[in-house]
């Protein structure tokens with residue numbers, strides 16, 4: 049198939065080319081560093097499929113343009129698909145596939161990295177020591193052993209976070225509309241209210257769907273323990289950033305670690321170090337000493353990129369050959 053790969057970075061080219069080569073070069077891949085949106089959709093002309101990532105915009109307008117150009121497949125090289133208008137895709141006869149599984153350890157381990165960094169204030173300690181400031185004032189942390197960790201979404205990633213945190217000696221609460229037996233072996237399911245009220249660390253591992261946008265808001269923040277650590281490596285819009293800022297200012301939120309941000313599409317995956325950031329909310333968030341932000345890099349391990357590229361090439365091949373599409377995304 050002829051595939052237009054959008055938002056292509058050097059690592060996308062490297063891993064997709066390697067996977068395509070390993071499978072005998074079944075597809076012709078053209079790379080575009082721009083994001084897919086209605087204005088850039090014309091780049092897909094002459095291609096059968098587009099391959100996209102988390103911040104490409106596949107709303108109705110983009111999809112209609114793609115359909116006019118003859119594109120029949122949207123293949124996401126990520127798990128989340130909240131950026132695709134599935135109803136419009138279905139009505140236009142465009143099939144959507146994703147990478148439903150890739151190293152869940154990548155995101156889970158990054159989540160734990162954020163927890164440790166915040167708790168032991170490693171971001172501040174690192175800068176201090178480089179400045180020949182060896183004072184410990186302000187660097188005191190707390191033992192994770194004995195803490196309660198509330199995991200919202202106990203799917204593949206949430207369960208691994210739970211297993212790692214169990215290794216630290218934490219107690220686990222889980223909240224998930226579809227409970228898993230694997231999680232029950234290590235933790236206790238409870239209501240969202242109890243999880244929020246009793247957890248020292250709350251970490252988000254559920255997908256973003258319209259029903260849970262701003263799941264973490266002024267009301268749910270008020271239900272949390274004072275000084276709670278909030279971690280989001282899932283999707284930015286699960287959290288109302290302005291409410292979180294108020295929570296940090298009042299001391300209700302003691303620590304915030306995020307790998308995703310609700311307005312990240314104008315910031316992340318690009319070098320803006322020579323520009324003036326216009327997003328005041330993001331800049332304010334950055335200014336707090338108890339906030340650690342990474343730019344959607346939790347997935348970014350060579351293991352995960354290998355899995356993602358292999359599955360993406362397989363998705364293309366299955367579609368081309370009319371084989372069952374194990375990774376098809378259908379409207380619920």
Ligand code: NAD
Nearest residue numbers: 128201202203204205224226253254255260281282346347
């Ligand atoms: P998964 O499908 O295995 O698990 C998601 C779990 O969330 C499921 O058990 C589901 O029942 C549960 N869930 C759904 N709605 C919920 C709700 N409203 N409240 C609580 N739980 C709910 O997915 P996964 O592989 O574990 O990935 C989880 C999320 O991580 C993805 O949806 C994606 O948004 C995010 N993610 C982030 C990165 C990154 O680089 N930061 C990379 C991959 C995935």
